[in-house]
Amino acid sequence: MNALKRMLCIVAALAILALSAAAAEEIAAESPYMQVAIEEALEGISNGDGGPFGSAIVKDGVIVGQGHNRVLKDNDPTCHGEVAAIRDACANLGTYDLSGCVIYTTGEPCPMCLFACKWANLETVYYGCTIDDNALIGFRDEEFDALAGGREQLADYLVCVDRDACLELFQRYSDMTHVLY
Numbered sequence: 001m002n003a004l005k006r007m008l009c010i011v012a013a014l015a016i017l018a019l020s021a022a023a024a025e026e027i028a029a030e031s032p033y034m035q036v037a038i039e040e041a042l043e044g045i046s047n048g049d050g051g052p053f054g055s056a057i058v059k060d061g062v063i064v065g066q067g068h069n070r071v072l073k074d075n076d077p078t079c080h081g082e083v084a085a086i087r088d089a090c091a092n093l094g095t096y097d098l099s100g101c102v103i104y105t106t107g108e109p110c111p112m113c114l115f116a117c118k119w120a121n122l123e124t125v126y127y128g129c130t131i132d133d134n135a136l137i138g139f140r141d142e143e144f145d146a147l148a149g150g151r152e153q154l155a156d157y158l159v160c161v162d163r164d165a166c167l168e169l170f171q172r173y174s175d176m177t178h179v180l181y
């Protein structure tokens with residue numbers, strides 16, 4: 001009986017180790033700012049708040065705002081990661097003008113967010129996954145992009161970084177059961 005108990009303890013301990021190893025399996029971005037954006041997105045998808053979109057706003061090397069997609073949680077179709085981060089940064093800095101700031105975001109912004117970034121005077125948008133990648137996991141950015149048109153004119157404003165790490169995030173989201181919107 002003692003031997004059986006000991007064996008059960010060992011099995012339980014191994015299971016706990018395996019679980020904590022899985023939880024610790026992190027997605028590693030090269031940019032520390034994109035890392036924060038990815039962690040925001042991971043928190044959002046694990047809570048069921050919305051899609052795998054997180055953002056971080058940086059001023060002089062310091063993160064001044066961050067947020068993730070909360071469309072499902074808030075029943076707010078405008079609460080994309082970029083908008084959540086802009087609201088957070090503006091509240092933290094006590095301003096509506098984010099001149100001198102840049103944004104890191106896990107997916108290339110939809111037209112609404114792209115122009116929200118312009119309205120906020122963000123200087124550059126660093127995004128991970130592309131608009132085409134967004135479509136691969138079921139998001140409709142391209143449909144609205146076709147209506148707005150002219151994303152190419154903002155080519156210098158949009159810079160792709162850490163796509164591989166963000167694709168890993170998208171893959172993790174794809175593997176989960178989730179609501180599409």
Ligand SMILES: [Zn+2]
Nearest residue numbers: 080110112113
């Ligand atoms: Zn958006």
